[in-house]
Amino acid sequence: MFRPHSLTGFAIKAAGAVIGLALVWSFISPWYNRLLVAAGNGLSLAPFHLTTAGGDIYFADDFGQLVTGLHGAALNFGLILLLALLIATPGLGVVRRLRHIGLGLVAIFAVQLATLAALGGLVQAGAGASSASLTGVPVVLLCTIGFNLFPALIWLGLCLRQRPWQARPVQQPAAAASPERP
Amino acid sequence: MQGSAAGRIGTLVRRHKVALKSGAIFVAAVLLSALVYSQLVATGLFSRDAAFTAQATGFFLNLMGQSVQVSGPTVAAAAFSVEVGTGCTATIPILLFICAVVAYPGRVKHKLVGILFGGVCLYALNLVRTVSLFLIGSHLHSFFETAHLLLWQPLIILAALILWLVWVRRTSRVPAA
Numbered sequence: 001m002f003r004p005h006s007l008t009g010f011a012i013k014a015a016g017a018v019i020g021l022a023l024v025w026s027f028i029s030p031w032y033n034r035l036l037v038a039a040g041n042g043l044s045l046a047p048f049h050l051t052t053a054g055g056d057i058y059f060a061d062d063f064g065q066l067v068t069g070l071h072g073a074a075l076n077f078g079l080i081l082l083l084a085l086l087i088a089t090p091g092l093g094v095v096r097r098l099r100h101i102g103l104g105l106v107a108i109f110a111v112q113l114a115t116l117a118a119l120g121g122l123v124q125a126g127a128g129a130s131s132a133s134l135t136g137v138p139v140v141l142l143c144t145i146g147f148n149l150f151p152a153l154i155w156l157g158l159c160l161r162q163r164p165w166q167a168r169p170v171q172q173p174a175a176a177a178s179p180e181r182p
Numbered sequence: 183m184q185g186s187a188a189g190r191i192g193t194l195v196r197r198h199k200v201a202l203k204s205g206a207i208f209v210a211a212v213l214l215s216a217l218v219y220s221q222l223v224a225t226g227l228f229s230r231d232a233a234f235t236a237q238a239t240g241f242f243l244n245l246m247g248q249s250v251q252v253s254g255p256t257v258a259a260a261a262f263s264v265e266v267g268t269g270c271t272a273t274i275p276i277l278l279f280i281c282a283v284v285a286y287p288g289r290v291k292h293k294l295v296g297i298l299f300g301g302v303c304l305y306a307l308n309l310v311r312t313v314s315l316f317l318i319g320s321h322l323h324s325f326f327e328t329a330h331l332l333l334w335q336p337l338i339i340l341a342a343l344i345l346w347l348v349w350v351r352r353t354s355r356v357p358a359a
Contacts, residue, residue: 007351011344018340022332029332073331081336085343141216148274148339149212 010088017084025080026073030055033072036109040116048120057116059123068123074147075115079108082151089159100158107154115143200287208285215277228268229255236266239312246313248320257312262320272308275342276301282346288353296349300342307341 025032030052037050037057048059048067058069082104086097195202222228232255240252243259250259255266279300283293311334319326 007344007347010347011340014340014344015337018336019333022328022336025332026328071331073327074335077332077335080332081339084336084340141213144219144269144274145212145216145278148335149278151336152278152339152343 006090010090013088014084017087018080021080021083025076029072029076032076032079033057036075036112036116039109040113043113048123050116050120059120070116070119075112078111078147078151079105082108082155085151085155086158089155092159104154104158108151111146111150111154115146119143204285204287208281211281211284212278215281219273219277223268228271228273231271231273232266232268235271235308235312238309239266239316242309242313243316246317248317250316257316259316259320262316262323264316264319266312270308270312272301272305272338275304275308275338278339279304279342279346282342283349286346286350286353292349292353296353300345300349303345304338304342307338311338 033052033055037052040050048061049064051058051060051066052072053066053069055072056069057072057075058066060066083101086092086101086104089097089100092100236252236255236257240250240257243250243257248259250257252258257264257266280297283296283300315326315330315334318329
């Protein structure tokens with residue numbers, strides 16, 4: 001007998017997780033952004049010095065002048081989406097779920113660092129400072145589409161074996177599957 | 183050894199041919215979308231979409247008894263105003279949904295129905311988002327940024343993903359011709 005995973009249940013759990021995580025993350029975000037900035041500066045990924053102010057991330061030049069900034073929360077929503085999806089995915093054991101969450105956090109952290117590095121490169125090229133340059137294909141790919149797409153792709157990559165889009169066989173209890181006849 | 187490795191890769195490619203093909207189509211569709219999007223932004227098409235979204239948002243807010251004025255992409259009340267940016271429209275979630283539907287194997291007819299249904303659902307949900315954000319901004323202003331960036335942005339992408347999963351499941355049930 002086949003019974004599909006309840007997509008409604010998955011959707012409700014994921015939406016609930018997004019709401020819970022968003023509320024919690026608004027408090028964690030400044031610390032997380034500091035960690036991101038420290039890693040970015042440590043790896044010298046961006047051509048500018050990265051700094052945080054008021055929960056947001058800024059690119060500063062050699063004189064400490066803020067060149068341009070990025071809303072900290074805008075960079076973090078993908079992380080919330082990924083965590084919510086991993087929390088809500090049916091059919092994952094606790095250990096595997098925690099392992100996936102760890103791997104997902106590392107992956108999304110790497111994506112965020114790559115985004116900062118790419119945006120820094122664009123700012124240095126004089127392209128990222130104006131809003132008109134935000135129409136460039138690399139920026140659209142990385143920020144406009146990538147911000148939304150990467151969390152879902154990382155989730156699909158991690159949970160490919162669970163195949164949440166497919167009906168899965170449900171193991172029936174032996175007694176129910178083959179009832180004993182008197 | 184090399185022959186063995188090549189053989190293994192060949193076997194893997196043959197075994198996952200459909201998935202690889204879908205993945206390649208998806209990547210191509212996303213790249214094409216980025217190209218088209220970047221060209222269309224320059225034409226001002228998305229600004230008109232943002233203005234239309236603002237008009238629709240204002241319409242529903244006025245229906246709810248909030249007396250708001252709409253001017254271009256700006257929705258304004260006495261105490262609060264907000265500008266609907268091009269990123270605040272349903273364009274990106276709909277684009278991603280279309281890319282995913284196009285990439286997944288299935289009949290063209292089912293894909294068209296899926297795109298139409300998913301597009302309408304995502305557009306409607308985005309209106310719920312803009313209306314609710316205006317209400318949050320008006321009555322609970324300190325929560326606005328959290329709701330705008332941390333809450334609604336993941337929720338709308340989650341909705342696109344769920345709609346795609348629903349479409350995939352329904353499409354998979356239809357027997358092949």
